[in-house]
Amino acid sequence: MTGSERRETTAALAFLAPGLLTFSAFVILPVIASFVLSLTHWDLFSAPEFIGLDNYVRLLGFTRESGHVVMNDPEFWQSLGNTFFYMLTIPVNLLLALGVASFLNGPVPFRGLFRTLYFLPVVCTLVAVSILWRWIFNPDYGLLNYLLALVGIDGPAWLVSRTWAKPAIMMVMLWKGLGYSVVIYLAGLQTIPEELHEAARMDGAGPWTRFWRITFPLLAPTHFFLAVIGVIWGFQTFDTVYLMTRGGPAGSTQPVLLYLYQHAFQWFDMGYASAIAWILFLMMMLATLVQWRAAGARARGAEEVA
Amino acid sequence: MTDRISLPRLAATLRLAPLLALLTGCGGGDTGDTSTGDAGDGTGQVTIRYMRWADPTELEATREALAAFEASHPDIHVKLEYTAWSQYYSKLQTLMAGREAPDVFALSGAFFHDLRSRGVLADLTARVDADPVVDLLDFYQAPVSVFRHEDRIYGIPRDFNVVALFYNKDLFDAANVPYPDSSWTWRELRDAAQRLTRDTNADGSPDQWGLQISNDMEVGWGSYVYQNGGSVLDASRRRFAMAEPAAVEALEFLRSLLYDDHVSPSPLDTESLSGTPFRNGRIAMITTGSWTLGTLDATEGFRYGVAPLPAGKVRATVANGVAHAISSTTEHADVAWALVEFFSSPEGQRILARSGTSIPARRDVAESPAFLDAGRDDVDRGVFLRSMAYARTLPFTPAIARWGGEVLKALDRVWLGELTPRAAMTEVAPKVDALLARAYAEPAEDDR
Numbered sequence: 001m002t003g004s005e006r007r008e009t010t011a012a013l014a015f016l017a018p019g020l021l022t023f024s025a026f027v028i029l030p031v032i033a034s035f036v037l038s039l040t041h042w043d044l045f046s047a048p049e050f051i052g053l054d055n056y057v058r059l060l061g062f063t064r065e066s067g068h069v070v071m072n073d074p075e076f077w078q079s080l081g082n083t084f085f086y087m088l089t090i091p092v093n094l095l096l097a098l099g100v101a102s103f104l105n106g107p108v109p110f111r112g113l114f115r116t117l118y119f120l121p122v123v124c125t126l127v128a129v130s131i132l133w134r135w136i137f138n139p140d141y142g143l144l145n146y147l148l149a150l151v152g153i154d155g156p157a158w159l160v161s162r163t164w165a166k167p168a169i170m171m172v173m174l175w176k177g178l179g180y181s182v183v184i185y186l187a188g189l190q191t192i193p194e195e196l197h198e199a200a201r202m203d204g205a206g207p208w209t210r211f212w213r214i215t216f217p218l219l220a221p222t223h224f225f226l227a228v229i230g231v232i233w234g235f236q237t238f239d240t241v242y243l244m245t246r247g248g249p250a251g252s253t254q255p256v257l258l259y260l261y262q263h264a265f266q267w268f269d270m271g272y273a274s275a276i277a278w279i280l281f282l283m284m285m286l287a288t289l290v291q292w293r294a295a296g297a298r299a300r301g302a303e304e305v306a
Numbered sequence: 307m308t309d310r311i312s313l314p315r316l317a318a319t320l321r322l323a324p325l326l327a328l329l330t331g332c333g334g335g336d337t338g339d340t341s342t343g344d345a346g347d348g349t350g351q352v353t354i355r356y357m358r359w360a361d362p363t364e365l366e367a368t369r370e371a372l373a374a375f376e377a378s379h380p381d382i383h384v385k386l387e388y389t390a391w392s393q394y395y396s397k398l399q400t401l402m403a404g405r406e407a408p409d410v411f412a413l414s415g416a417f418f419h420d421l422r423s424r425g426v427l428a429d430l431t432a433r434v435d436a437d438p439v440v441d442l443l444d445f446y447q448a449p450v451s452v453f454r455h456e457d458r459i460y461g462i463p464r465d466f467n468v469v470a471l472f473y474n475k476d477l478f479d480a481a482n483v484p485y486p487d488s489s490w491t492w493r494e495l496r497d498a499a500q501r502l503t504r505d506t507n508a509d510g511s512p513d514q515w516g517l518q519i520s521n522d523m524e525v526g527w528g529s530y531v532y533q534n535g536g537s538v539l540d541a542s543r544r545r546f547a548m549a550e551p552a553a554v555e556a557l558e559f560l561r562s563l564l565y566d567d568h569v570s571p572s573p574l575d576t577e578s579l580s581g582t583p584f585r586n587g588r589i590a591m592i593t594t595g596s597w598t599l600g601t602l603d604a605t606e607g608f609r610y611g612v613a614p615l616p617a618g619k620v621r622a623t624v625a626n627g628v629a630h631a632i633s634s635t636t637e638h639a640d641v642a643w644a645l646v647e648f649f650s651s652p653e654g655q656r657i658l659a660r661s662g663t664s665i666p667a668r669r670d671v672a673e674s675p676a677f678l679d680a681g682r683d684d685v686d687r688g689v690f691l692r693s694m695a696y697a698r699t700l701p702f703t704p705a706i707a708r709w710g711g712e713v714l715k716a717l718d719r720v721w722l723g724e725l726t727p728r729a730a731m732t733e734v735a736p737k738v739d740a741l742l743a744r745a746y747a748e749p750a751e752d753d754r
Binding site for chain 1 (some may be wrong): 399403425574576577578638711715
């Protein structure tokens with residue numbers, strides 16, 4: 001290392017220090033602490049009591065009872081299942097967003113207005129949004145059932161039905177999340193050189209072919225980014241459900257993070273909550289790794305081969 | 307050589323650490339007034355912290371009471387802290403875990419056992435025994451018993467609530483149904499509910515309902531279970547008793563009001579009723595606690611009355627108390643007790659009663675105009691006091707939020723019409739028993 005390089009390193013570290021320090025204090029240390037806590041029983045009051053892997057056994061273990069496999073904590077698996085169910089919105093979100101973005105990328109009148117409109121839900125306060133949607137879902141005077149009645153469908157009591165509460169929440173998630181994906185897709189679309197389309201047009205490719213042969217594959221990094229972010233955010237599903245149904249009716253909409261929250265802040269079982277957090281972390285890690293492998297280097301936008 | 311740090315000096319330095327922590331911890335903006343007490347300005351004034359949950363409307367009486375207390379105790383300053391009920395317990399627990407517990411605080415039966423078993427509540431037995439003002443025999447015994455454990459006293463009741471039947475007089479008049487009174491049983495309740503349920507627009511679903519039943523132990527199904535001779539937990543409070551026939555029968559009565567008689571709104575129907583269906587005249591009768599009196603009194607043009615809960619096989623209702631407790635870690639135990647003593651004295655109780663939202667815990671104050679004449683003339687507040695003769699307290703245990711939540715979830719499916727009471731209760735019973743076993747097995751007790 002030359003002197004100037006060393007000076008540069010020092011300068012870089014100096015500039016990074018505030019970020020690194022706060023990151024360590026508020027992210028890395030708590031992460032390590034939560035792992036240690038996951039091996040204890042801790043109710044915030046008494047000193048944490050070391051119990052080894054008991055929390056993980058209680059969480060993930062099962063016993064065989066007269067031929068049946070009985071989970072130690074069925075509610076965890078049910079909530080985890082709900083979380084995965086909510087992730088079904090990811091492909092729908094991507095498809096819709098791609099459609100809307102392609103449309104808005106073209107010569108549309110009031111393009112700016114449309115872009116704003118689609119992005120508006122993203123910046124709306126979720127609390128206000130959920131009050132609005134609760135009204136929309138009201139079985140008696142809600143907008144949704146009114147519209148359904150116009151076409152002769154007798155709509156369900158969305159948020160109190162164990163069948164319909166989850167789809168209802170997913171509608172809100174889609175509505176809220178669409179604008180973000182649209183904006184990312186728009187950015188992706190603008191990186192595609194116009195020459196490619198021109199060349200293809202010269203070769204006689206129609207709009208449909210051009211979309212599938214040029215636009216869609218070249219958007220691979222965008223698809224990848226949105227899918228990875230979608231899954232990570234999907235694991236963190238909490239606020240929409242908390243505000244719309246609190247996990248009800250009868251626990252049917254409860255995502256795993258709400259289950260974690262209850263253990264931590266309602267029942268004050270910090271050890272168990274930490275164990276859930278670590279299992280979730282490992283799952284997210286695994287999901288991202290799988291996506292990383294499956295997507296290939298080009299989709300990741302990494303080391304573009306010249 | 308000289309700048310080597312000697313062990314004693316290091317220790318002295320380290321001993322400063324807790325003090326520093328204390329100073330910074332109490333710093334929250336008013337450093338002149340910290341609870342470390344005598345500020346060295348010669349007055350020797352002591353500041354203690356008092357925390358309660360409250361709606362802003364309830365605070366006026368509390369502020370008045372604190373002002374009266376400070377007037378008679380010029381060397382004591384009380385800092386009032388409050389939060390909404392929904393966040394109260396979380397906040398209190400967090401403060402306690404951070405060694406920042408308020409000196410005196412309001413305590414609900416719902417979390418009494420969780421706190422007691424963790425040793426954060428001061429044992430007040432000796433104080434009560436020695437005190438010339440506070441004699442627990444002057445108080446209603448149901449709330450007193452909630453905060454007693456193995457003959458030790460951890461909380462002095464501030465006020466309490468009793469569940470009764472609230473009814474809309476206009477709807478009763480319109481349907482020509484006599485008002486409920488103490489002769490009512492489940493039969494009269496059901497009959498009246500049938501006559502008060504009306505489908506005014508003839509769309510096949512009622513838009514005025516006879517009786518609303520909440521999925522709630524305190525104001526909903528709990529009383530019915532007791533009225534039928536059943537119980538939520540067994541006498542030891544270690545086993546779930548709602549899968550027993552007496553409790554199942556009571557739940558079956560409620561289910562049939564929803565699904566056979568169609569006189570009570572199901573959760574699906576309730577979803578379509580707007581925010582305050584009782585006050586909007588869409589529900590003729592509700593069972594709820596005395597805290598509702600204030601809101602209803604303030605609703606202009608709304609005529610209502612209260613009656614004792616109808617009797618089943620026996621008479622029963624639910625009473626729930628709020629107490630004052632002292633932190634076991636307070637540095638000002640005597641001062642804290644002086645405040646609790648004042649709140650529990652006839653004078654303090656009379657001032658607190660002005661909030662009009664709950665019943666004073668002292669009999670002499672509750673049975674005085676301070677409570678009885680605090681509301682409308684045509685609402686018989688004496689109903690609540692007379693109900694105390696057969697009032698039950700809720701089965702408070704450690705971790706009640708946890709197992710109670712499981713029961714509510716199971717009952718959700720009954721009220722949704724998916725499960726019979728018997729099936730739901732049989733299914734949830736082992737879960738509740740396991741949670742109770744775990745709650746009682748927690749080692750925290752007696753560690754301190």
